[in-house]
Amino acid sequence: MDTMNKDFCCDAMNLWVQDRDCPFMYNAYDRYYTMSAPKSLMKKNVVWPCYKVHFCPFCGTKLPKNLVDERFEILEKEYGITDPYDTKQKKRIPAEFMTDEWWKKRGL
Ligand SMILES: [Zn+2]
Structure with missing residues (x-):
């Protein structure tokens, strides 16, 4: 059975966006992919640098345009x-x- 969330290009991305220790982030409300500090650390420091990501680092798929x-x-x-x-x-x-x-x- 295919349980993969069709919102994401691959299983790795699907896992990363939910993993609190992964610095890879996805904002569903504006479809924005970024890399920053691990989500588990974000609450300890209000400001972290944030880097926009254009391609999936795992499978190389071009990510959809942010909104x-x-x-x-x-x-x-x-x-x-x-x-x-x-x-x-x-x-x-x-x-x-x-x-x-x-x-x-x-x-x-
Ligand atoms: Zn991917």
Whole structure:
């Protein structure tokens, strides 16, 4: 039975994004792949350098385009949210925009 999550290019990636000791990260809400400190250390230090990743380090697949700009654009156009990081505006962000639901629904 194939239990692999189809969101990811390979089993290794699927495991890495869930592994708290792996510095490889995936933000579902804007489909952003980065490398930083192990997730288990992130809470101990607020600021870590973060590196954007374009290819899967395991299988070499080109990773899909991130949706940072698209998310900002839709939030502003449809919900009037100009700064999603602002504490007040953040509360108005629909739940689907905090997960991958919004871009899957829109076929992005
Ligand atoms: Zn891969």
